[in-house]
Amino acid sequence: KAGVTQTPRYLIKTRGQQVTLSCSPISGHRSVSWYQQTPGQGLQFLFEYFSETQRNKGNFPGRFSGRQFSNSRSEMNVSTLELGDSALYLCASIDDGVPDTQYFGPGTRLTVL
Amino acid sequence: AQSVTQPDIHITVSEGASLELRCNYSYGATPYLFWYVQSPGQGLQLLLKYFSGDTLVQGIKGFEAEFKRSQSSFNLRKPSVHWSDAAEYFCAVGARGGGYQKVTFGTGTKLQVIP
Numbered sequence: 001k002a003g004v005t006q007t008p009r010y011l012i013k014t015r016g017q018q019v020t021l022s023c024s025p026i027s028g029h030r031s032v033s034w035y036q037q038t039p040g041q042g043l044q045f046l047f048e049y050f051s052e053t054q055r056n057k058g059n060f061p062g063r064f065s066g067r068q069f070s071n072s073r074s075e076m077n078v079s080t081l082e083l084g085d086s087a088l089y090l091c092a093s094i095d096d097g098v099p100d101t102q103y104f105g106p107g108t109r110l111t112v113l
Numbered sequence: 114a115q116s117v118t119q120p121d122i123h124i125t126v127s128e129g130a131s132l133e134l135r136c137n138y139s140y141g142a143t144p145y146l147f148w149y150v151q152s153p154g155q156g157l158q159l160l161l162k163y164f165s166g167d168t169l170v171q172g173i174k175g176f177e178a179e180f181k182r183s184q185s186s187f188n189l190r191k192p193s194v195h196w197s198d199a200a201e202y203f204c205a206v207g208a209r210g211g212g213y214q215k216v217t218f219g220t221g222t223k224l225q226v227i228p
Contacts (some may be wrong), residue, residue: 004156033216043203043218055213066173090156099145099207101216104156 025093
């Protein structure tokens with residue numbers, strides 16, 4: 001099976017802009033989660049989607065949003081970018097089983113100037 | 114709510130030496146436990162997981178971990194470290210609630226391997 005695909009891999013934006021990141025999970029997986037990773041804060045959970053419904057959300061401002069499509073692909077959007085949004089954004093494809101197991105993509109490196 | 118602690122931020126070992134990375138969790142019931150590895154600029158790769166049964170779990174790349182309920186620990190071990198093992202290692206704990214599983218990651222341990 002193909003792994004988790006994240007596009008783009010690298011992105012440079014300026015403050016105030018908005019950005020959309022994409023994630024294609026492993027075939028057959030219906031759940032996707034998103035994380036932000038920075039050197040100072042480590043891995044922080046953003047949100048999780050299952051069959052197009054958000055079922056869990058982390059403590060991020062409303063500028064961070066996401067959605068999932070019927071084919072399980074997911075996008076996350078960050079509006080009004082701030083310098084502090086510079087991070088590696090990781091998507092995980094979730095094998096819903098016992099236990100649920102997350103398989104991560106390579107990430108999107110976002111730099112905000 | 115569950116939590117996980119990785120007490121060692123940074124560990125340095127010589128190539129060929131044995132390795133043990135510590136992970137302690139807090140959860141009222143039997144948790145699901147995971148170890149991941151991350152190379153610089155890359156995503157996280159699953160090394161192994163535990164959810165029931167044999168408390169000694171074998172993973173990829175020659176790693177193993179032992180679940181010790183009495184110590185609330187899930188330490189990762191490798192008998193002989195290779196230079197390519199230099200990376201950051203994350204322990205995670207999962208717990209079901211509200212119909213789905215919530216996962217909490219530790220802060221990670223960076224492993225440096227010296228020749």
